[in-house]
Each structure stands twice: as structure tokens, then as C-alpha cells.
Amino acid sequence: MTSPKAHAADAAPSLTRRLVTHARAKASSGDDLALAALFVLDAVANTLGGRNSEAGRLLLRWAGNGPLAPASPAETGARAFLMGGLTHILETDDLHRASVVHPGCVVVPAAWAMALRTGASGAEFLRAVLEGFEVTTRVGMGVGPAHYRIWHNTATCGPYGSAMAAATLLGLDEDQSVHALGNAGSQSAGLWEFLETxxxxxxxxxxxxxxxxxxxxxxxxxxxxxxxRILEGDKGFFAAACPDGNAELVMSGPEGPWQLALTSMKPWPSCRHTHPAIDAALDLSATLKHMSPDEIHAVKVETYQAAEDVCDRAHATSEYEAKFSLQHCVATALENGEVTLASFSDEARVKAQRLASGIEIAVVDPYASAYPADWGSAVEVTLTDGAVHRAERSHAKGDPEAPLLPPDVVRKAVDLMEFGGVASAEELAEAILALPLSDRLPELPIFG
Structure with missing residues (x-):
């Protein structure tokens, strides 16, 4: 016999259904579509730039080094997989702070692959991207910090957003879309153990x-x-993987802007947790540029707990480890006055190691209590003569409070695409930015 509690649960709309209803009903303006196109440009540039890496070349070998036609469902999924993997390699893809999710590397590949198959217009594609960002970040907003210490939010929350974008482009109704998100969420996985090596x-x-x-x-x-009820069910996502999660946050602030508009863009190719400290260190580098390393007595980085958990790495032994090292990122920013793709090479790590190895990491307020709403840091440099130089950041460059301007995003995208070997990078950037008025998506030279 079914209990009254079960009947009540069945009668109330599930959290997944409420998410679908919210995303589908939310109005989108021309400005929203234009902003979505800018985020698509950022993601696609990361896709194409990611080809020029060891991991990117392995992914291309897996794909057979030839075009993956988007004609069938199986091929569409494989194309989304390849694009998603490539987009997340260089660590310059976007980041949504409140959810700690990188939405672009999941939603844009899924939407792009599906739009090619369905023949969607640019505006239809961008609408799906808005909905996908909305869903994946809202799920992430509720998972809680304990989830993030073990689970990679982009991996676990991402399937909900990619399913939403794909469902919209397929023209699925609400019931079908709920089924899609339910099965996508049941595939949530992704652990941080990879950072150990x-x-x-x-x-x-x-x-x-x-x-x-x-x-x-x-x-x-x-x-x-x-x-x-994949999210809130007794054997669902929150019960399984979110010990301090708050499912009510998933639907918080429904009248606010699209979550895509609250997403940050990365100016530097490293873990986003390093960016507030990089920003502060670059500020100090102008003061210190005429000093020798011997004149620096101590360097301290003040930050929040998640940054220490993920990026406290005084001795980075590889390019990828250096991208997840507060110490290396701050050291190279202080010494060189810039952080670029070359800042993580073997030579760059050796050069920065002396300073990096002595940098102290401290979790303190206001940064600890402000996270995850605000990601801030301070860098304090004490010289051998006793002088102290300090720079503080409540936000990092690229956050909505300090956004990259469209020309900066285009310049970053062109640089990434040229790094990936794209000959017509500026033309492709223009075509992507023109998507709100385009009949179709441009071809991407993924295999170049």
C-alpha cells in the first residue's frame, strides 16, 4: 500500500520539473543572446586551443583524427565528448562562482553538437546555451562545500545542463525533458583524485x-x-553525494538575471581559485620588478578554504600541477609581471620554484566567509629591509564585478585559436559573435 507521504511527493512537482519549467519560461532578450554568443566564443576558442596539448592530441587520436559527422545520435554524443574534453584542457574556460561549475565546457559542446545535427539557427542554439547554463549552475548552487571536496562539480552537475540544452534543441516537451535530466543526473560522476598525480x-x-x-x-x-526526483529523492543525487547540500538553493532567485550573466571568464590559464591571488600579485609586481629575489623575505597568500584545498601545492612537478598551485602562480606573477600559457612550462617552473617553495597559504576572513559568493585573496610581500607591500582583491579580473570587455574576450579567443593552429581565427570569432542573427552555426576546424 502506498503511503500518504508518497502520494504527497508524487503530487508536488519534482525539483527537476521546476528547473525545466523555470528555464523554459525565462525570457531572453537580444542582449542575453549577444552575451551568450560571447561565452560561446570563449568556449570554442578553448576547444580549438586545447588541440595543441598532449591531452588534446590523445583525444584527437581517440576520435580517429578525422571528422565526427553529427548525423546520428551516437556520433552527436561522441562529438560532444570530444569538444567537451578539449575545451577543459588549457584551464582558461569560464567558471560560475556560486556553483563552482565550469558550464561552458559542458553546455556549449553539447549544444553545438546537437545544433549541427538539427540544423538549428544561431538564436535557437544560443537560447539552448542559456537554458543549459541556467540548469547546470543552479544544481551546483545547492550541492554544498562537502560535495566539492571530493566531487568535481563540473562533472557531477554538468550532465543536467547538457541534457537541458540538448532537450531544447530537440524540441522535447516538459515530460520528456524531465526524463532526460533524470537519466543525465543518474550518470553524475567525477572525483578530484586526479589532482594527486x-x-x-x-x-x-x-x-x-x-x-x-x-x-x-x-x-x-x-x-x-x-x-x-533524481535531485531530491531519498536515493537521489543530493542524498548520495551532498552531505551538507541545500536543495532549496537550486531554485533561489528565479527572477534574477540568467546565470550565464553571473559567470566569470578567465584571463589566465590556471585554476580559477588562483586568480584573485594572481590579480593581487600582478598589482605588486610593478613595485617589485626592479628588486632581486634575494630582497624578498616572505610572501603570504590569504584566501578561502576551497582555494587551499585544491591549490596548495608548493612544489609543482608538471605543467598541470602548476596550474593548480597558488604558490607557483603567485611566484611567477610577482617575478614576471604576467601569467601566460608559457608560465607553466618546465623552464618557468624551475625559475619560479625558489620563491614558490617559501610562500605561505593562510585561510582567513574576509575571504573565507565570503566564499563562494565572492572569490577573493590578498598577497603580502615582506622585504628583507622590513618593508611590507600588500594587495587585496574581493573579486578577480573576469568576474561580473570586474568583467573582461568584449574586445578583451575577442583578443583572448583569437590568441587561443591561433595557439591551436586556426588560420582564420578572426573570421571565426566574427561568425560566432554574429550567431544571434545567423541561420546556422559555422563549421569548426576541430581536426584542423
Whole structure:
């Protein structure tokens, strides 16, 4: 016999259904679509730039070094996987602070692959991107800090957003979309253990999250059912993986702007947790540039707990570990006055190691209590003569409070695409920014 409690639960709309209803009903303006196009440009530039890396070349070998036609559902999922993996390699893709999710590397590949197959217009594609960002970040807003200490939020929350984007482009109704998100969420996975050795697994996380959503949406279109209470159910996502999660946060502030508008863009190719400290260190570098390393007595970085958990790495033994090292990032910023793709090479790590090895990391307020709403840091340099120089950041460059301007985003995108070997980078950037008025998506030279 079914209990009254079960009947009441069945009668109330599930959290997944409320998410779908919210995303579908939210109005989008021309400005929203234009901003979405800017984020798509950032993601695609990361995709193409990611080809010029060891992990990128391995992913291309997996794909057969030839075009993956978007004609069938299986090929669409494989294309989303490849694009997702490539997009997350260089560590310059976007980041949504409140959810600690990189939405672009999951949502844009899934939407792009599906839009190519369905023949969607640029505006239809961008609308799906807005909805995908909305869903994946809202799920992430509720998972809690304990989830993030073990689980990679982009991997676990990403499938919900890729499923939403794909479902929209397939024209699925609300019931079908709920099934798609239910089955996508049941594929949530992705652990931080890869950081212990600097393994390539993080790229797999983004690729799988993109592919899982595409496959779930395609199956839902055929009538394949999924659990409607995948988020809040007794054996659902929050119960399984979010010990201090708060499901109520998933639907908080529904009248606010699109979550895409609250997403940050990265100016530097390293973990976003290092960026507030990089920003502060670059400020100090102008003061210190005429000094020798021997004149620096001590360097202290003040930050929040998640930054220490993920990026406290005084001795980075690889390029990827250096991207997740507060010490290396701050040292190279102080010494060189810039942080670029070359700042993580073997030579750069050796050069920065002397200073990096002595940098102290401290979790203190106001940064500890402000996180995750605000990601801030301070860098304090004490010289051998006793002088102290300090710079503080409540936000990092690229946050909504200190956004990259469109010309800066275009310049970054062109540089990344040229790094990836794209000959016509400026033309491709223009085509992506013109998507709100385009009949179709431009071709991407993924295999170049």
C-alpha cells in the first residue's frame, strides 16, 4: 500500500520539473543572446586551443583524427565528448562562482553538437546555451562545500545542463525533458583524485558530462524514462553525494538575471581559485620588478578554504600541477609581471620554484566567509629591509564585478585559436559573435 507521504511527493512537482519549467519560461532578450554568443566564443576558442596539448592530441587520436559527422545520435554524443574534453584542457574556460561549475565546457559542446545535427539557427542554439547554463549552475548552487571536496562539480552537475540544452534543441516537451535530466543526473560522476598525480582525468569529466546529457536527451525523445526526483529523492543525487547540500538553493532567485550573466571568464590559464591571488600579485609586481629575489623575505597568500584545498601545492612537478598551485602562480606573477600559457612550462617552473617553495597559504576572513559568493585573496610581500607591500582583491579580473570587455574576450579567443593552429581565427570569432542573427552555426576546424 502506498503511503500518504508518497502520494504527497508524487503530487508536488519534482525539483527537476521546476528547473525545466523555470528555464523554459525565462525570457531572453537580444542582449542575453549577444552575451551568450560571447561565452560561446570563449568556449570554442578553448576547444580549438586545447588541440595543441598532449591531452588534446590523445583525444584527437581517440576520435580517429578525422571528422565526427553529427548525423546520428551516437556520433552527436561522441562529438560532444570530444569538444567537451578539449575545451577543459588549457584551464582558461569560464567558471560560475556560486556553483563552482565550469558550464561552458559542458553546455556549449553539447549544444553545438546537437545544433549541427538539427540544423538549428544561431538564436535557437544560443537560447539552448542559456537554458543549459541556467540548469547546470543552479544544481551546483545547492550541492554544498562537502560535495566539492571530493566531487568535481563540473562533472557531477554538468550532465543536467547538457541534457537541458540538448532537450531544447530537440524540441522535447516538459515530460520528456524531465526524463532526460533524470537519466543525465543518474550518470553524475567525477572525483578530484586526479589532482594527486596531475592525471588528465579532469578533461574526461567535461567530455563525459557533455556526452551524458546528449545521450539522455536523445533517449528521452524515443520514450526512454528517467527518475523525476533524481535531485531530491531519498536515493537521489543530493542524498548520495551532498552531505551538507541545500536543495532549496537550486531554485533561489528565479527572477534574477540568467546565470550565464553571473559567470566569470578567465584571463589566465590556471585554476580559477588562483586568480584573485594572481590579480593581487600582478598589482605588486610593478613595485617589485626592479628588486632581486634575494630582497624578498616572505610572501603570504590569504584566501578561502576551497582555494587551499585544491591549490596548495608548493612544489609543482608538471605543467598541470602548476596550474593548480597558488604558490607557483603567485611566484611567477610577482617575478614576471604576467601569467601566460608559457608560465607553466618546465623552464618557468624551475625559475619560479625558489620563491614558490617559501610562500605561505593562510585561510582567513574576509575571504573565507565570503566564499563562494565572492572569490577573493590578498598577497603580502615582506622585504628583507622590513618593508611590507600588500594587495587585496574581493573579486578577480573576469568576474561580473570586474568583467573582461568584449574586445578583451575577442583578443583572448583569437590568441587561443591561433595557439591551436586556426588560420582564420578572426573570421571565426566574427561568425560566432554574429550567431544571434545567423541561420546556422559555422563549421569548426576541430581536426584542423
Amino acid at each position: 596531475g592525471a588528465m582525468t579532469k578533461h574526461l569529466h567535461a567530455g563525459h558530462a557533455a556526452q551524458a546529457g546528449v545521450q539522455a536527451a536523445d533517449l528521452a525523445a524515443l520514450g526512454f524514462t528517467g527518475p523525476p
